[in-house]
Amino acid sequence: MNDFDFYAQGAQALCDRGVKELPHAYIQPEHERPSPASLVRGKHMPVIDLSRFHGDGRDQAMEELRFACESWGFFHLINHGFPESCMKAMLEVGRQFFELPAEVKMQFFQKKGTGRRTRYGLSFNTEDNRVSDWRDFLSQPCHPLSDEIISTWPHVPVHYREIAKEYAKNVRALALRLLALLSESLGLRESFLDEAFKGHHQLMVINHYPPCPQPDLTLGVTGHTDPYGFTIVQHDDVPGLEVMKDGSWYAVKSIPNAFVINIGDQMEILSNGRYKSIEHRAVVNSEKTRFSIVSFYGPSHDAIIAPAGELIRQKPDQSADYGEILFEDYLREFFSRGLDSKFYINSVKIEK
Numbered sequence: 509m510n511d512f513d514f515y516a517q518g519a520q521a522l523c524d525r526g527v528k529e530l531p532h533a534y535i536q537p538e539h540e541r542p543s544p545a546s547l548v549r550g551k552h553m554p555v556i557d558l559s560r561f562h563g564d565g566r567d568q569a570m571e572e573l574r575f576a577c578e579s580w581g582f583f584h585l586i587n588h589g590f591p592e593s594c595m596k597a598m599l600e601v602g603r604q605f606f607e608l609p610a611e612v613k614m615q616f617f618q619k620k621g622t623g624r625r626t627r628y629g630l631s632f633n634t635e636d637n638r639v640s641d642w643r644d645f646l647s648q649p650c651h652p653l654s655d656e657i658i659s660t661w662p663h664v665p666v667h668y669r670e671i672a673k674e675y676a677k678n679v680r681a682l683a684l685r686l687l688a689l690l691s692e693s694l695g696l697r698e699s700f701l702d703e704a705f706k707g708h709h710q711l712m713v714i715n716h717y718p719p720c721p722q723p724d725l726t727l728g729v730t731g732h733t734d735p736y737g738f739t740i741v742q743h744d745d746v747p748g749l750e751v752m753k754d755g756s757w758y759a760v761k762s763i764p765n766a767f768v769i770n771i772g773d774q775m776e777i778l779s780n781g782r783y784k785s786i787e788h789r790a791v792v793n794s795e796k797t798r799f800s801i802v803s804f805y806g807p808s809h810d811a812i813i814a815p816a817g818e819l820i821r822q823k824p825d826q827s828a829d830y831g832e833i834l835f836e837d838y839l840r841e842f843f844s845r846g847l848d849s850k851f852y853i854n855s856v857k858i859e860k
């Protein structure tokens with residue numbers, strides 16, 4: 509199959525052709541399909557106000573952060589100081605990228621990736637998914653931010669590189685603040701996670717979910733946990749993210765100008781399971797295109813990740829619940845599967 513055959517079977521191309529029935533490849537098994545009847549809408553995940561870490565409310569804010577990471581693995585972040593103009597510009601230029609002709613986008617097409625190279629992708633893992641996801645995406649490395657890396661990013665739309673560079677720098681600044689706060693919230697020295705992440709890695713993924721003819725049969729992104737340290741997500745105003753909590757799917761509401769932050773697998777390992785990397789997924793709808801800009805922040809590929817010694821020693825039996833891994837190996841394994849092969853983190857848990 510040539511690359512354009514893949515494109516023709518992707519969500520965008522099917523949507524543009526006005527397909528009324530989903531191809532078989534997109535139909536999820538019944539137990540994985542969206543479940544509007546049992547979806548929890550009333551209770552909302554924690555909101556963390558970053559400005560409270562400066563003043564009198566700091567201890568309380570730290571307690572709320574700890575609670576959010578332990579019980580939800582997800583929170584909204586408000587008053588984060590990230591320039592709103594940059595958030596809007598990134599969303600706009602991302603939207604414009606997906607409006608480009610297929611020939612231009614396909615210059616970046618790869619069936620598989622490990623987050624090291626700029627990649628335009630369909631579904632998740634074009635050849636290996638058992639069920640395809642109703643999305644196409646652009647993913648690009650953002651740290652270390654060299655001219656060489658930037659030269660691999662799309663050169664169209666005109667201001668794409670300039671805006672994405674600004675966005676990447678702002679994400680990194682926010683990520684470094686979060687790293688220090690997350691370390692402190694675990695009772696570790698402020699620089700602990702910064703050092704554990706070694707050279708650091710940052711990857712931005714723009715998810716594009718076109719309107720779908722049969723949204724009740726498929727998913728935008730199959731349920732998964734994120735493989736990096738933590739994730740900084742910007743949504744547009746179309747809902748779609750769902751988070752698994754206590755056996756039910758929770759619909760995440762959109763708070764204007766806020767980010768959604770979630771704990772990824774490496775933070776779960778480093779915290780020896782105190783902070784949870786929680787399953788989440790994206791559903792689609794028949795009316796509106798939805799975008800999310802997802803910045804994964806985590807260790808450099810050569811970092812060795814293991815539970816923090818201090819946290820192990822605090823446990824009554826003083827034992828680690830996760831083995832040690834080279835992050836590069838972890839990512840290779842993660843990306844060589846389909847998202848529907850379920851959680852790779854389980855394979856590094858130590859059976860007791």
Ligand SMILES: O=C(O)CCC(=O)C(=O)O
Pocket residue numbers: 713715729734741748749788789790799800802
């Ligand atoms: O679109 C979303 O809200 C979530 C996407 C996601 O979970 C991911 O890209 O890892």
Ligand SMILES: [Fe+2]
Pocket residue numbers: 732733734788
């Ligand atoms: Fe995710």
